[in-house]
Amino acid sequence: MAILVIAEHNNAALAAATLNTVTAAQQIGGDIHLLVAGHGAGAVAEAAAQVAGVAKVLLADNAAYAHQLPENVAPLVAELGKGYSHILAAATSNGKNILPRVAAQLDVDQISEIIAVESADTFKRPIYAGNAIATVQSSAAVKVITVRSTGFDAAAAEGGNAAIEALSLVTDSGRSAFVSEALAKSDRPELTAAKIVVSGGRGMQNGDNFKHLYALADKLGAGVGASRAAVDAGFVPNDMQVGQTGKIVAPQLYIAVGISGAIQHLAGMKDSKVIVAINKDEEAPIFQVADYGLVADLFEAVPELERAI
């Protein structure tokens, strides 16, 4: 029994979410093979070979895989995957995009965003925006699964010594083409990997006021997130959104500023270790999940907090 893990990367570096996925694979048990599909991704394969617990790295390096278009990558994974008991990918936008296509090609149901491994065929996953936890059993010959990275610790990025095997198999459907990308630039830690996250909501009133949160975040070495209300109002770009339809985070400390705490937002952060809420409405639902609540005007409290730390 061997497990195929799809590496998440940008052709230059291995993404942290892959390490959490490797841990999930270790809990299932079996040899772990890491697939790096990309273009000019040799460095990623080198990094993947160092990951503790990885037995083999498969490198599919071709222009057809440069942007990991699912029309090209999914047939490759489905073809390779037939020889494995499980195919795992991180529940990132890439993993969510590619893996259901693989599952359909293998004619099996997929299990999305698992948060725990019960046994080799049974997994736990949240449904209804995290308001219920389903235990799902798969009878598929090849189990196709995406992994919520906040549910598993990261495997050690060093200590492994896997062999790298180059694949010659190229699948190019010709049905899709990459046009462009616009990535948001930030010096702050990536939201899903940050130990501390400071998030702002509609209470911030405008995008300019987020500078108070940035100042606090820089002092704490924190990532900055936002509620859907703040994103929809155009205060900040949408890749900062934390929630059911945005990113799922589980940092050590989550500071929610001017966020009411709608179900959809709680789904993205309620597994944080310590939650702090700063809101002037003492009836706000966020206080029901907050370990420490401060009823105060955020425009006074946030700068004061920044000075006090």
Added chain:
Amino acid sequence: MKVMAAVKRVVDYNVKVRVKADGSGVDLSNVKMAMNPFCEIAVEEAVRLKEQGVASEVVVVTVGSSSAQEQLRTALALGADRAILVEAADDLGSLAIAKLLKAVVDKEQPQLVILGKQAIDSDNNQTGQMLAALSGYGQGTFASNVEIRDDSVTVTREVDGGAQTVSLKLPAIVTTDLRLNEPRYASLPNIMKAKKKPLETVTPHALGVSLVSTNKTVKVEAPAARSAGIKVKSVAELVEKLKNEAKVI
């Protein structure tokens, strides 16, 4: 060209669901149901394509029990031309639904199929991708912008680091992100008109689709509850607690 939008009947997004005591599922009796929010956006996008003169006909389709007719009528009131109900159980898996939709796509031959990126009940985020795989079409998932040019569609997608734009040959599958558009409200005259629009019902058997699933839900339970916290009186007290009690800064 013909555009198809797929919709799903789900628990209204404002409802706080309760897990049944026997662990068999979530209690859906007497709970308000509605069209899945991502599906509303799919219908809105299809109707806008028609208003721009790009689409000639908008067909809406759903898979579910007969009560899902309500959501089809809603879609018709929003501007769809006709509706198809594939009458089946309400709790089918994504693969079975994708196979049923594939059979409908084969019959209707739309140039573009728009689905929501995920249903807010199962939170699977699978059906559009599976439909694309089964039909061999390209997929533009998590779309925040859709533009049709001649025989291709350009889709801007929400990805983890920002946005990505891809071009797909038609026919193609698109799944909607929340930012694609702002769905309209159905007016009363349009709701009345929708009652006269055609609604066809088909069965999985007639479509020749097997509904076998490789997934089985063993148990559904409530998530671990967070213990209630405390309210602090000042920023100084907050910092003191975070440093000495929670030890997180």
